[in-house]
Amino acid sequence: MNGLAVIVVAAVVLVIGYVVYGRWLAKSWGVDADALTPAVRMEDDKSFAPASRFTVFSHQFSSICGAGPVTGTIVAMMFGWLPVLLWVLVGGIFFGAVHDFGALYASVKNNGKSLAQLIEKYIGRTGRRLFLLFSWLFCGIVIAAFTSMVAGTFKMTVGDAGIDFAKSYAAGTAGTISILFTFVAMFFGWVCRKFDLKGAKEFALAVLLIAVMFFAGMHFPIYLDINGWIAVVMVYLVLASAMPIQVLKQPRDYLTTIMMVAMILGAIAGIFVLAIHGQATMTAPMIASTEAMDKLAASGNFMFPVLFVSVACGALSGFHSLVSSGTSSKQVANEKDMLSVGYGAMVLESLVAVIAIVTAGIMYGDMNTAGTGALNGGVASTPFQIFAAGLAKGMTTIGLDSTFTTVFMTMNVSALALTSLDAVARIGRSSFQEFFFKTNDALQSDQKQSGAMGVITNVWFATIVTLLLGLSLTFGGYLNIWPLFGASNQLLGGMTMITLAVFCKATGRKGWILYAPVAFLLVCTFTSLAMSVYGCATALAAGVTADVLATKGLQLIFAVLLMVLGLIVAVNCLKEFFGAEAGSMPDEEPEWTELGRQRVADAAKDALHDSVSGTAAPAEA
Helix, strand or coil, X not given: CEHHHHHHHHHHHHHHHHHHHHHHHHHHHCCCCCCCCHHHHCCCCCCCCCECHHHHHHHHHHHHCCCHHHHHHHHHHHHCHHHHHHHHHHHHHHHHHHHHHHHHHHHHCCCCCCHHHHHHHHCCHHHXXXXXXXXXXXXXXXXXXXXXHHHHHHCCCEECCEECHHHHHHHHHHHHHHHHHHHHHHHHHXXXXXXXXXHHHHHHHHHHHHHHHHHHHHXXXXXXXXXXXXXXXXXXXXXXXHCXXXXXXXXXXXHHHHHHHHHHHHHHHHHHHHHHCCCCECCCCCXXXXXHHHHHHHCCCCHHHHHXXXXXXXXXXXXXXXXHHHCHHHCECCHHHHHHHHHHHHHHHHHHHHHHHHHHHHHHHCEEECCCCCCCCCEEECHHHHHHHHHHHHHHCCCCCHHHHHHHHHHHHHHHHHHHHHHHXXXXXXXXXXXXXXXXXXXXXXXXXXXXXXXHCCHHHHHHHHHHHHHHHHCCCHHHHHHHHHHHHHHHHHHHHHHHHHHHHHHCCCCHHHHHHHHHHHHHHHHHHHHHHHHHHHHHHHCCCHHHXXXXXXXXXXXXXXXXXXXXXXXXXXXXXXXXXXXXXXXXXXXXXXXXXXXXXXXXXHHHHHHHHHHHHHHHC
């Protein structure tokens, strides 16, 4: 199969899904372009900060498009690339995009409430507390994994004679650019706010700054070991998590998205040129052979549920709901932007997953994923290395310098993890704070707490505690429970979808489109967790050692806790769903901040002045 043909067909399917199904969904639920969004009404220069459509889209896309679209899809290709592709397309359009848009939509219609606050409103306080605890621990695991991944990407290579500069150059250069991104992003955001740069001017400045950062990085690479880079990442996360979102996160996501879109366009162009030269054939198996399937089953890797748990980002990922309701809903300046932000960002991420599938399929004869059976020939490599090497190979065919493409892809690989990492850190921090708040008001940051509660709910304190959890797991622990990450992530997606089903019924909206995804996700995740419980119990029964206790024992405890949590939330949701009267809980009355009132009033005065000036000119003439 020609890889370019796969990309073209997939892109057409995704665009049709967005135009037809996405627009129908938005119209069905109702989008009011004249309504003032929470970002406008409740602006506080902290978390609620209205932004342009592209800025919010950039935040959403760069936050959700982490390691998953690359890692999960390539690993799942042990079943063949066709099943993975079908799940990405069907899941992306009918599951993931609906999930992401739904979480964003429900939050915007409820004064910017997070998913946990929505759970409390529609299900109950107990469900909210349990969900926040799960969310905080979940974020801690992701912080640990992605910090380790980024630091591992940037770390220098040491040989017998010291630092191997040739092998360390790309990593050191990408590390320098990443450090520059933090300070340049703050400068970029300040300039855009100060001089009111928008549209083409904002984009031009962003491209110029990205070019300057790459030039500086390629001439001044920084060489640190893995612990040094872990320290750098943690300092960055403190800033990204605690600072007002428009100071660092918004402008950084804008810059990162431009770079990642350039990567997508470069990848497609490279595969196009490879196709012209007859080098874009996907040699990986379309569907794994019966013998291969039997071997996989023998080791516990059944296509159901492993495929649907492994391929999260790109098809459906529960983590996306935390971004949609936790940060993006507080930046949407107009309800009509929700479709492109919630649904559109997910569709674009699905395209990234398709590119990863095609890249791995083309690289099948050169590399393989160690220990997974995803690719069977050549040199052992990680999914990210396959992705980066494949795209760099394709981009060199269009005339780009090989050194530049290697640095560019290394930077993009790290950006995929870093942009999700800072979003996770921010969500983990807010989850920690929300756990201790008694109110269900989204404007909790304005509360004046006293005594111990004032310390615990302080932004900086909550940030440090959350990052300490991630840091402790980075140096030991997270790998022991990482095998359950996929199931916990999809369980989060199931809990989000069932909450949205209750929201739709309670507010009188059409929720039937959520029923099949809810049933599928709950069956899939509980099957995966039950298989994990059985496997861990079997391993413990065969012999208890320190290593077995540290891995299988911990996994068993975590899996049981996840099942209990999922059951509690699911049962309570079902009770509310069948007990709620359709249309019994209308959307919340709009809340305001003083800053929001002032800026809306100022905008109205400016609009009136412009209108008067515009009508007066012809009369004078």
